[in-house]
Amino acid sequence: MKLFDKSKNIYLIKTISTSYENIRFSYWENLLFEAIYKILTISIFTPFISLIFNKFLYFAGFNSLTNGELIRFGLSRYGFLTFIVLTPIIIGVIFIELSVLIIISYFSNYKKRINLKSALKKAFSNIKIIFGFGMIHMALYLILLLPLFNVGANSSLIPSLSIPNFVSDELMKTTLGGILYLLVLAVIFYLNVRWIYSIHIVILEGETSFRRAAKKSSEIVKKNYIKTVVILISSIILFFLLYILLSFLLVSLICFIIWLVNKSFVYKFSPAITFVISLTLYYILMTITTPIVINTLTILYLDYCDKKNICIDNIEFTSNDKKQSFTVKHKKVILSLVIVPALLFFVITSLLVDSSIVRAVNDTHNNFKIMAHRGYTNAGVENSLEAIEGAINANADFAEIDVLQTKDNKLIVIHDTNLKRLAKKNVNVYDLTLDEIKTLQTSQNGFVSKIPTLDEVLKFSKGRIKLNIELKLHGYENNFVDDFLNILNENDFYNDCIVQSINYNILKEVNKKAPKLTVGYIVVAGIPNVEFMDIDFLSVEESIISNKLIMACRLFNKDIYVWTANTLTSIEEYYYMGVDGVITDEVKAARELIDSISKDNFQFQLNDLIQSFI
Incomplete structure (x- = not known):
């Protein structure tokens, strides 16, 4: 039977009808x-x-x-x-x-x-x-x-x-x-x-x-x-x-x-x-x-x-009356x-x-964090000063940025180890000095910019927005943690940032050398056992988030953030699940959503309804 002949609709209806029967x-x-x-x-x-x-x-x-x-x-x-x-x-x-x-x-x-x-x-x-x-x-x-x-x-x-x-x-x-x-x-x-x-x-x-x-x-x-x-x-x-x-x-x-x-x-x-x-x-x-x-x-x-x-054989049948x-x-x-x-x-x-x-996170809801993923990319190239300015204007609580080390051991703010996607140059960060990187121009979504250093970003952000700094490794680092902590010290930025990484060993080194810093482990996949992690928060890919993981974080007094939540439906869902915040590209919309949610929303009504029967 051809798909588009006259009997196709009849066959479809007949099949669904037979299935129903x-x-x-x-x-x-x-x-x-x-x-x-x-x-x-x-x-x-x-x-x-x-x-x-x-x-x-x-x-x-x-x-x-x-x-x-x-x-x-x-x-x-x-x-x-x-x-x-x-x-x-x-x-x-x-x-x-x-x-x-x-x-x-x-x-x-x-x-x-x-x-x-x-x-x-x-x-x-x-x-x-x-x-x-x-x-x-x-x-x-x-x-x-x-x-x-x-x-x-x-x-x-x-x-x-x-x-x-x-x-x-x-x-x-x-x-x-x-x-x-x-x-x-x-x-x-x-x-x-x-x-x-x-x-x-x-x-x-x-x-x-x-x-x-x-x-x-x-x-x-x-x-x-x-x-x-x-x-x-x-x-x-x-x-x-x-x-x-x-x-x-x-x-x-x-x-x-x-x-x-x-x-x-x-x-x-x-x-x-x-x-x-x-x-x-x-x-x-x-x-x-x-x-x-x-x-x-x-x-x-x-x-x-x-x-x-x-x-198919050896099957016993039954009847309605026997x-x-x-x-x-x-x-x-x-x-x-x-x-x-x-x-x-x-x-x-x-x-x-x-x-x-x-109920347990009423305070959390009053302090639900909106973190701008690589800054606000609707206002500039990711990880640029313009993107961070956009995050400030969109009333984000944090700008999430990425840090890599150059060939001459300078720390710059960029996500990709290879610069082809943003700078249209098929070269790696660890093969270039800072001076060479400063000659490059990045472009994204119609915006153009330059790759900033970590020091420039900290000075630009001081007193204006807090930073969630991800330490990224490419395998050619030299005194990476020491250089990073020195720059934080020089800018008096310890209380204005949190630090995260996908590499647990580097977090342990940061914890050892700067115990006052708030550090978090990025979970891309797998099963995190919060009890054995010497960290302050988890940064979890949204496919991993669950009520069980959230309750484990509550039990062991650790914050939990979800990335990258880019739909209002998912952001609202995570809000009611009780996470401490989201890392998102949709900063302005997320801010408006969270600000518009009040305690008259249905979860709180549901609490009242349940309590009325207790």
Whole structure:
């Protein structure tokens, strides 16, 4: 069938309609299995994997795992052992979940109810595939590509992954980088769609090699690539429209009932009510998102595959009036004793954790810091005096700058070791003297400037704005820390700056020689263990931030900043999560947002609402 013939709309509607009928038919099997599996993932699988991982870290002599430590641990024998031990466990947990859902969806097409215990046995009978030669191939798909694709067919263990914003932001600053970034996204999308029926082929056709299953999937998709993509995306869009519609209707209904009782009450608490209902619906719908997508894929697979190859057996079926599965037969008991309490626990925990953080950081909110990333680049070239002036005019609390050392041991303010991006010269900072660097002109976004020295920036900023100074290393430094501290001393700038670096050793040297300085560790990736870090604050890439990390910083009296937060939505989210500030390119908009937020906002209303019931 051609994509643009008259029957395409009919086929799309028919596929989505069939998927809806199948989900409705096997709703309880899907809901109960996913709810129980998610609870097991949170309470057993994830803690068990974390326990093993932390034990290997301990044996390897690591207190935490961040930045360069990730590479060192990965290349160590303990890193290799961790990979060998945990990879099959992680693949197995993901594989079992997807396999059971595929079995349920397959038989729902024939209106047959399966016994969940039987489906689990069938899934386990195929688990030997993860120990074959295709294990790396399978790990790449289930642990990396599928979560990065993030179209709904995700596991409870690894729901989603994303490319860190700082990576995409840096790549998009150059044409070549932008092309590379788009190419990576295209490859992720292409491979996911090509291998989209791989698990179906393993389970339903009994294929014992994931590599061969992926090849068969590619052959099926090759003939129906665009149709598969269109139907999959349409299903996801309809699902989220349903989520929005349900949220709107429920919020409207509850607010209307409250309005009938007390008009002023609904105006005061409607944002909090919206938050609670949206969060509750989110947990409920996330339980059936994966079954919906798996069901749609199963319908497409059955339309495209050679049904003669399907050989699924040893499955027990149930009927409505005879031998029902235990979970379906006792669904009310399970719902009332397990799933509903668990759902309430997750919702209430989310609310109380968020509100407790807000309560604990009232002073933090009054002192929430806006840090201009490399100055305000809407006013000048990054790290230039003009950019710092822009940060001052935009009412930033800090200007974040980068410091590198030249060939003649002078400290200059610039981010890149190589000057090609800003100065259009393919030379490195460590190969040039300060006099040579001063002859260069930098340009960015229509602005031009010169590369300033650290001394010039400190004199320019003194009494006007505080600085967050990042110490950057290129490997050719000489007395770097001593020179840096001397310049701070000469300008009496100790109380007007904080110092951060991605290199923990240089922070220890700064701490030793200038213990009064406030120092912070930049976390690009990994798992920071705040307890063992002799620092004053963390500067965390936004993909790593979590309530758990924030609470750990609170417990050990360390500040935490997030970089690079460039959307108002994310800045507001981090504000309510309880971080101490953000490093952002959108300085003016961030300042206006934070200044406009008052204690009448819904999180504080939510606190009042919760307190009124206590």
